[in-house]
Amino acid sequence: MTDLAIAATGLRKSYADKTVLDGIDLTVPEGTIFSLLGPNGAGKTTAVKILSTLITADAGDIRIGGHNPATDPQAVRAAIGVTGQFSAVDGLITGEENMLLMADLHHLSKQEGRRVAAELLERFDLTEAAKKPASTYSGGMKRRLDIAMTLVGDPRIIFLDEPTTGLDPRSRHNMWQIIRELVSDGVTVFLTTQYLEEADELADRIAVLNDGKIAAQGTAEELKRLIPGGHVRLRFTDPAAYQSAVSALLEVTRDDEALALQISSDGSQRDLRSLLDRLDAAGIEADELTVHTPDLDDVFFALTGPANIPSQPKEAVR
Known part of the structure; x- marks a missing residue:
């Protein structure tokens, strides 16, 4: 079984009388992309702040890269990188200077810091702009620089909090x-x-967070x-x-x-094969067959709508 980079059980956080996270469980295998979805105020950023040691949880057991942030936060910080909703780039200095500043914060030698900065600036296609003030960068360039700065410490776990907003x-x-x-x-x-x-497009696994719970x-x-x-749509000429087909199918x-x-139809291979078998048995051939399945928009609105929140978290299993 793949080792877990992130494991959290019973994660809780409240502010005064407002419960932000209500006992959520999260597991993220190493070398994968895990996406946390939810409407504004659902608790996504709070979860990231807790897992990245920026704030503490009220309750719950957490392991980040095998380390417990409650007892060994420095080991967790050494293993992770964080790119928040708002850019950490200093617009008053150049892109290269931003990178060297991060190298200093990671206690790299001057020579090593310059080497790492140069490699990352090249990797993120920022070499030509390296000597220019970061305030002159486009939104996309600032975000690339932001992630490049996050990678200076060579983290194996990266938290990206809404990295493409705007x-x-x-x-x-x-x-x-x-x-x-x-x-x-x-x-x-x-x-x-x-x-x-x-x-x-990106995630290996997705969790939908709503009202402090995993829906x-x-x-x-x-x-x-x-x-x-x-559903499956069959069209005939x-x-x-x-x-x-009307007579054969129940x-x-x-649409006459x-x-x-x-x-x-649930869109599965088994369901589609069953339909085709029934058509073949009746000697019917459709001129056009299209499969329509719900998209993540449908999932999101169904799970986060006020009348459709599951009382218990569901684990989708094939």
Whole structure:
């Protein structure tokens, strides 16, 4: 079994009479991307702050890289890097100076600090801009510099708290590629985001946090199967074939004008094979078959809507 980079059980945090985290459990295997989704105020940033030792939990057992932040916070800090919602870049100094400042904070020698800074600036395509004030950088460049600064200490676990907020689509896709490259090098990424497409694109596993509790967690595909609404659409050009399909298939939604049928389906291979077998047995061939499954938008709204929050966390299992 893959070793866990992050493991938290029964994580709780309250401020006065407001419960922000209400006993959540999180596990993140090494070398994977884990995404925590949730509406504003759900507790995502609080979870990141606790796991990265910025604040303490009221209760819960936590292991980060095998270390307990309550008893050995320095070991945890040595293993992690954090890129927060707001850039840590100092706009008054150059990109290179920002990197060297981080090298000093990590107690690297001048020679080693310059080597690491140069390598990371090149890796993040910032060499040409290295001597320019960071205030002149675009949003995407500042975010790349932010992550480069995070990597100065060679962390094996990185917390990215909404790293692409405010970026244009091209810069966001560039950031996705950077995150993938980090994981290919064995780094574990804990990602919070409000962009559902981002979680769908990047994450190996996703947890949906709502009102301080985990509403559901699993892979993107597993989460989509929790939500009803998936279906297969069959379209015909031959009215006779259409009528035969109506007779052969049960519980279909008809569109007589378009000669199309809609059949409820979870989108799984087994479900689709069963439908095709029934069509083959009846000697029916559709001219067009499309599979529609719920996307993460559907999952998010279903799990975080006030009338649809599960009373107990669900673990999506194939």
